[in-house]
Every structure is written in C-alpha cells, then in structure tokens.
Amino acid sequence: MKVLIVALYFPPAGGAGVQRPLKFATHLPDFGFETHVLAPDDPKWLDRDELQPLPERAVVHRARNIGPAAGRPGEELYRLRGLGRLAAHARGSLRRMLVPDASVLWNTTAIPAAVRIIRREGIDVVLTTSPPGSIHFVGAVAKRITGVRWVADLRDSVAAHPHRRRSFRGEKSLARLIARRADLVTCASEAIAAEMRALSPAAHVEVVLNGCDFEDFAGLDYSPGESFRITHTGRFFGQRNPRPFLEALARTPGVVARFVGDLRQSDRDYADSLGLGDRIELVPSVPRSESLALQRDSEALLLLIPEAEGRGRGVLSGKVFEYIAAERPILAAVPPDGAAAKLLGEVGSATIVPPDDVDGIANALADLERHWREGELDGVPLKEPARERLSRRARVEELAELLRSLQ
DSSP, rough: EEEEESSSOOOOBSSGGGEEEEEEHHHHHGGGGEEEEEEESSOOSSBTTTTSOOOOOOEEEEEEEEEEEEOOOOHHHOOOOHHOOOOHHHHHHHHHHHHSTTTTHHHHHHHHHHHHHHHHHTOSSSEEESSSSSGGGHHHHHHHHOEEEEEEEESSSSOTTTTOOOOOSSSSHHHHHHHOOOOEESSHHHHHHHHHHHHHSSSEEEEEEOEEEGGTTOOOOOOOOSSSSEEEEEOOOOTTOOHHHHHHHTTTEEEEEEEEEEEOHHHHHHHHHHHHHGGEEEEEEOOOOHHHHHHSSSEEEEEEOOOGGGGGGOOHHHHHHHHHTTTTTTHHHHHSSSSSHHHHHHHHHEEETTOHHHHHHHHHHHHHHHHHTTTTOOOOOOOHHHHHHHBBHHHHHHHHHHHTTTT
C-alpha cells in the first residue's frame, strides 16, 4: 500500500509539532507501506532544526512555499508606539487577511504537486496533517481530482483551538468540510475526535494518540545540578501563561527555572518585576537533540496547559509524551480533570496542580525541591509493558491498521 503524507511542519522546521508527521513517515515502512512525504521547500516557521534527520525509508518531495514567514505579532508589537507600531501592523496585515490561516498560500503549489505524485507513484491514500488547518484543502482537492482516499490527521482542534479566544476565519466551515468529506479523520486526542463526530455523525473518526520516543533519549544522562533545575520546553503563545508559575517560583528559594524556547518579552519583564534575576535561565530555540538532553538533565520538567474556558481539558499534546519519555519527575500545572492529568496520573510521573493555583504550584515546587535536597527524588523509569503501550511505534501501528481498512 502506498501513502502520501502532506505536512507543512516537517524538517528543516523545528519544534515539537514536527514529530508526529516525522514519526509517521519513519515507522510506516515497518508495516509494509511505501511512504512518500510532501513538504515545503522552506517551512517559513519560527523554529528550524537542521540537525533533525529525515526518515531513511520515505521519499520526501518538496513544493515551493510562496506564503509569508511565520511571526509573533504580540512580540513584534510589544513596546512599539507611533509609526513603528503602524509599520509592524502593516507587515502583519497579509497574514491576518489570509483565510483560514496564513499558510493557505502553500496550497497553490502543494495541490498540483500532490496530484502529480499521486498519479505518478500510484498513491492509495493521502494523509494531510494539521496544523495549519489549511493543509487539509490539499487532501480535499486531491481526492476530488484523483479519487484517492483521504485521511485528515488533526494534531490540534480545527474549530476550538485552546490558544485562540475566537474562531473567525472560517475554521468551523473547514472543520465541517473535513468531517464530511474525509474518508477517515484521525485525532491526537479524544476531545478533538468528539468535536469532529458532532459535526458529522456519519464521519469515520478515530483517535491516534501521540507516543513516546524512548529511543530518542538513549545515551542521554542525568547529572544532579548544584541547584534544583526545572525545565520547560516550547514557545509561549495564545493563552499559555507562565505567570502563575513565575509567582510560585518567586516564593520558592533554591529553584532555577529553565525555559527552552525563551519567554515572551512581557513575561520576561514580569519575571524581572518579581526579582527572579538569575533564577531564570532563558535558552533560545535549540535543535531537538539538545532539547532532549536538557530535559533528561533536569531535576524536574514543567508542563503548562491553560484552562482556556474549558478547552484546555482536552489538550494531550506531543510534549506530554516527550516529558514521559524523558523519565524525569513532572510538575504539571494543567486542568486536573483534563486528558493530560489523566494520562500522567496513570503513568505516575507527575505532581498535578490547577494551572492558576499559585499556592498549589509553590507547595508542589517546594516539595520537589525538598525531596531532591534530601536525596529522595528519583527518575521515573517505566516498566516495559507501559513503554510498549505508550511508544510511538505502537501508535503508528494503530494508524497502519486504519489505513489498511480503507482498501
């Protein structure tokens, strides 16, 4: 069986979102699939990782990306006034006008490229994986033109994203198109799947969770630091808010917080106002190999998921699985009744606190630091059955079975 994976975020793009399509392409050949990938020549994403290897057994095709480069509007506008602020608004106007998202222009080259590959290679199934949501137009059009089976893979909600307050660029219409036209919709969490089923009861919707890449941590060691180091990886955007944690950190002496991917300037200023000074370590975006090494070489890891008017309860991002694979203690400031809390509770690797509970975060942080100081804070190695159940390869095997069901 031949599959074409269409992904905008694919190496040399960096960041955690790259890993799901990359690992699909890496492991599907293990299950008898001839695997092709269509990705942009330049992802124009905020993060790049030139050290991330491409899958050895997949054929990677490239289509020119004529869309605008990604930006961080809040950062670009911060502290700007007058003409400088107007100029920054103007530079971002194109991105704001594009519907449903600023990456939609890649479709002008990706759609014809996908049709050519499908016809030339005899592709059986095309799998489009979002974000960005606009990438699913490639699957919809390719199915209409060639009759190929179309699988829409959703890593985030299309219509109710936890980091957006409103959906006003046609996101709900796009979600309905996916639910009604795709032959199969695969979702990274049950919450996303429930949303898609509600849009079309007849839709074939399945959950394919992210997985743990335990092998990526092989050979990475933990060496106790001079101070208790807690590490957060990834960028802050939308409603993801580090300030309750920063307040808790200010109350907890002896702890150093490392933010791999930095903080927003406004949050850096807030940390300074709390007098955190050298207790904050800001690490710019780094290759994934370095990020994994920093995770393993930490006393604990910090997971932050906002309530976001209830939308955060369904978030079960790839970072949750990456932290589990690092096998270090986790402080999870997440919705206690959410999907992330449930999984971490089953694994037993985390202290779970509501995301806005400053007192609770401070107490949990102090307990972790005390256990470490007393030599009682160990790693969290998983037993082999749990490792097999949570592994990325197991997730791709589930996907392979679903793909075969479309024949």
